[in-house]
Amino acid sequence: MSEVFGARRSLLRARCAATGCAAALVSRPANVRYLAGGAPPGAVLLIGPGEDLLLCPSKPTGDPADGRPDEQLRLTVLPSSAGDPAVAAAELTRTADVESLAVEEHHLTVARHRALGSVAPRLRLADLGLAVEQQRMVKDEDEIACLRIAAEIADQALGELLESILVGRTERHLALELERRLVDHGADGPAFATSVATGINAGRGGHRPTDRRVEEGDFLSVCLGANYRGYCCEIGRTFVIGTTPADWQIELYDLVFAAQRAGREALAPGAECRDVDHAARQILDAAGHGEGLAALTGHGVGLEIDEDPQLGPAAMGKLDACVPVTVEPGVHLPGRGGVRIDDTLVVRQVADGGPELLTITTKELLAL
Amino acid sequence: MSEVFGARRSLLRARCAATGCAAALVSRPANVRYLAGGAPPGAVLLIGPGEDLLLCPSKPTGDPADGRPDEQLRLTVLPSSAGDPAVAAAELTRTADVESLAVEEHHLTVARHRALGSVAPRLRLADLGLAVEQQRMVKDEDEIACLRIAAEIADQALGELLESILVGRTERHLALELERRLVDHGADGPAFATSVATGINAGRGGHRPTDRRVEEGDFLSVCLGANYRGYCCEIGRTFVIGTTPADWQIELYDLVFAAQRAGREALAPGAECRDVDHAARQILDAAGHGEGLAALTGHGVGLEIDEDPQLGPAAMGKLDACVPVTVEPGVHLPGRGGVRIDDTLVVRQVADGGPELLTITTKELLAL
Numbered sequence: 001m002s003e004v005f006g007a008r009r010s011l012l013r014a015r016c017a018a019t020g021c022a023a024a025l026v027s028r029p030a031n032v033r034y035l036a037g038g039a040p041p042g043a044v045l046l047i048g049p050g051e052d053l054l055l056c057p058s059k060p061t062g063d064p065a066d067g068r069p070d071e072q073l074r075l076t077v078l079p080s081s082a083g084d085p086a087v088a089a090a091e092l093t094r095t096a097d098v099e100s101l102a103v104e105e106h107h108l109t110v111a112r113h114r115a116l117g118s119v120a121p122r123l124r125l126a127d128l129g130l131a132v133e134q135q136r137m138v139k140d141e142d143e144i145a146c147l148r149i150a151a152e153i154a155d156q157a158l159g160e161l162l163e164s165i166l167v168g169r170t171e172r173h174l175a176l177e178l179e180r181r182l183v184d185h186g187a188d189g190p191a192f193a194t195s196v197a198t199g200i201n202a203g204r205g206g207h208r209p210t211d212r213r214v215e216e217g218d219f220l221s222v223c224l225g226a227n228y229r230g231y232c233c234e235i236g237r238t239f240v241i242g243t244t245p246a247d248w249q250i251e252l253y254d255l256v257f258a259a260q261r262a263g264r265e266a267l268a269p270g271a272e273c274r275d276v277d278h279a280a281r282q283i284l285d286a287a288g289h290g291e292g293l294a295a296l297t298g299h300g301v302g303l304e305i306d307e308d309p310q311l312g313p314a315a316m317g318k319l320d321a322c323v324p325v326t327v328e329p330g331v332h333l334p335g336r337g338g339v340r341i342d343d344t345l346v347v348r349q350v351a352d353g354g355p356e357l358l359t360i361t362t363k364e365l366l367a368l
Numbered sequence: 369m370s371e372v373f374g375a376r377r378s379l380l381r382a383r384c385a386a387t388g389c390a391a392a393l394v395s396r397p398a399n400v401r402y403l404a405g406g407a408p409p410g411a412v413l414l415i416g417p418g419e420d421l422l423l424c425p426s427k428p429t430g431d432p433a434d435g436r437p438d439e440q441l442r443l444t445v446l447p448s449s450a451g452d453p454a455v456a457a458a459e460l461t462r463t464a465d466v467e468s469l470a471v472e473e474h475h476l477t478v479a480r481h482r483a484l485g486s487v488a489p490r491l492r493l494a495d496l497g498l499a500v501e502q503q504r505m506v507k508d509e510d511e512i513a514c515l516r517i518a519a520e521i522a523d524q525a526l527g528e529l530l531e532s533i534l535v536g537r538t539e540r541h542l543a544l545e546l547e548r549r550l551v552d553h554g555a556d557g558p559a560f561a562t563s564v565a566t567g568i569n570a571g572r573g574g575h576r577p578t579d580r581r582v583e584e585g586d587f588l589s590v591c592l593g594a595n596y597r598g599y600c601c602e603i604g605r606t607f608v609i610g611t612t613p614a615d616w617q618i619e620l621y622d623l624v625f626a627a628q629r630a631g632r633e634a635l636a637p638g639a640e641c642r643d644v645d646h647a648a649r650q651i652l653d654a655a656g657h658g659e660g661l662a663a664l665t666g667h668g669v670g671l672e673i674d675e676d677p678q679l680g681p682a683a684m685g686k687l688d689a690c691v692p693v694t695v696e697p698g699v700h701l702p703g704r705g706g707v708r709i710d711d712t713l714v715v716r717q718v719a720d721g722g723p724e725l726l727t728i729t730t731k732e733l734l735a736l
Binding site: 061063065080081103105106107108109110111113114127172173176179180183204207208295314 | 429431433448449471473474475476477478479481482495540541544547548551572575576663682
């Protein structure tokens with residue numbers, strides 16, 4: 001694996017040099033992890049002109065949640081009196097004859113940026129922008145393998161829940177149980193706070209579980225994901241509680257399912273992100289649900305659960321092969337409930353079989 | 369409650385005016401919640417010269433995890449195309465004849481700060497600094513009541529765990545079970561990731577649970593906390609698994625207990641924060657454990673689990689009455705394990721009975 005991280009750093013160094021910066025300071029944790037193999041809490045990565053350096057505020061514990069730093073990388077543990085590692089990194093540039101340093105202005109606070117400027121007043125601070133985020137967008141096969149395992153774990157946790165008794169249990173309990181099952185099946189943890197929504201809450205995006213109990217006749221929508229070696233997937237399904245779904249439930253489910261399928265089928269290398277969104281959105285829009293829809297139909301996943309690309313009406317850019325994304329349209333009818341269906345897929349060439357579905361739990365409308 | 373939030377905002381407005389700023393933009397979520405009663409995700413608070421305004425990127429859901437915005441406060445829900453609410457707030461100042469706006473430079477990123485500057489180029493952006501954090505340090509009795517309930521919940525969850533069978537179970541499972549019990553007893557959620565550490569891991573501060581199983585003869589250290597209406601408490605205890613603790617375990621436990629008691633007894637209005645730290649630290653130091661100690665012996669708690677004041681050797685400032693803090697010294701012996709004991713207390717005048725202990729689980733060395 002070590003060569004992978006070295007190659008990622010070399011690519012960033014080359015991009016950075018092309019913009020006239022000899023060095024870069026990476027502070028956003030997921031970016032540090034991507035380039036260094038691990039991101040101990042508070043660590044920052046200084047990308048050379050000389051040797052790259054990972055500056056840590058304390059000794060890395062080897063906790064899988066942080067990953068393990070690449071052994072080829074020089075690692076410095078700062079004394080606890082040293083303060084902000086980013087400032088320590090800027091100080092180092094004084095001895096290293098560096099004239100300009102690119103920093104992540106979308107992550108560094110104004111106060112930290114100012115502190116960098118004051119320890120190294122002759123250093124020109126430039127903006128690295130989203131260079132690392134862009135590099136992270138297309139995944140290699142090792143990364144996709146982690147996502148595939150994360151998806152398997154989420155499928156297993158969800159599958160077991162469906163075999164248990166649901167009526168009478170609260171959203172909160174079901175969410176906690178799902179999180180326990182994720183860990184049981186080998187996740188390093190949940191990829192995000194598990195959402196369980198029943199009855200009038202069902203179908204609400206990002207709903208946080210309440211004490212509402214599952215009742216006969218409810219829609220039940222569940223969204224969960226596993227974090228496996230840092231990689232995050234997402235699955236969402238909606239079920240009906242009881243023997244026979246009502247007509248309006250079947251109708252709404254079929255509509256959201258059609259929208260989600262259209263979104264999935266629009267995934268292809270070279271497809272415009274906004275066209276994928278449009279494929280799903282127009283179906284819901286045509287049925288009169290255009291107004292309450294979420295801003296996005298889906299988004300990239302990887303070391304963060306919500307990364308680029310964004311699948312929305314105003315999204316710029318096209319999809320590439322080996323970009324994992326979610327497709328997750330939903331409709332929520334205030335006072336009645338609703339439906340969300342969410343998969344994680346990897347964009348693939350048609351010759352490679354088209355989009356690869358990672359989350360394989362059935363999307364039939366199950367009555368539980 | 370509504371007058372409380374209004375009074376907090378008036379105080380901030382006065383402080384802000386004293387530094388020559390007519391308006392302030394509060395973006396740090398805990399600060400928004402403190403001043404507005406609730407902080408829907410992404411919301412920012414614009415403190416007048418005129419009417420105060422809470423700008424939200426989407427309709428508040430009333431989720432208890434976010435709190436409920438003060439009904440006396442004007443609330444604007446921005447359309448999803450509006451982008452960053454902080455930028456929208458800066459734009460508003462153009463029409464409101466505001467010359468300077470104080471922002472939270474320790475929270476706003478360089479990129480957001482720049483975006484504020486470009487929509488309102490004639491607006492002078494000043495630094496609000498830690499004004500709200502300082503205002504949050506001394507709690508009112510309603511806030512302390514929430515902390516007291518949070519502590520009760522954590523005590524209950526921990527007490528139930530002690531009655532269950534522990535040997536053979538993994539750190540991860542015990543941590544998940546504790547979090548479920550917190551929610552069962554009425555917490556809005558855990559205040560932070562529950563730490564369970566057994567055997568050689570015991571006593572490590574902030575240890576993240578692993579698949580290690582509890583064994584006979586182990587030290588078991590547990591640190592957990594409840595979030596109740598936004599307020600976060602913390603309790604940490606160490607136990608021995610099996611019938612009879614070894615001599616080294618009793619010795620180490622007594623030492624950490626003595627240090628923790630010394631820290632607790634040093635809590636008083638007017639006491640220097642570093643003296644509280646010193647009281648606990650010197651006992652561990654004198655026993656030869658000075659080197660591996662954590663940077664802090666304790667810290668404030670409230671709407672965040674880790675807020676000012678800090679109890680450490682370099683801490684400036686004195687304690688006030690009605691400041692809740694943790695006292696949590698610990699010793700970890702690499703390869704053997706260790707002990708941590710952690711309480712949440714409220715600093716009180718001697719006339720009021722001295723420090724009020726919120727977390728009341730016994731600190732005797734229990735053999736489980």
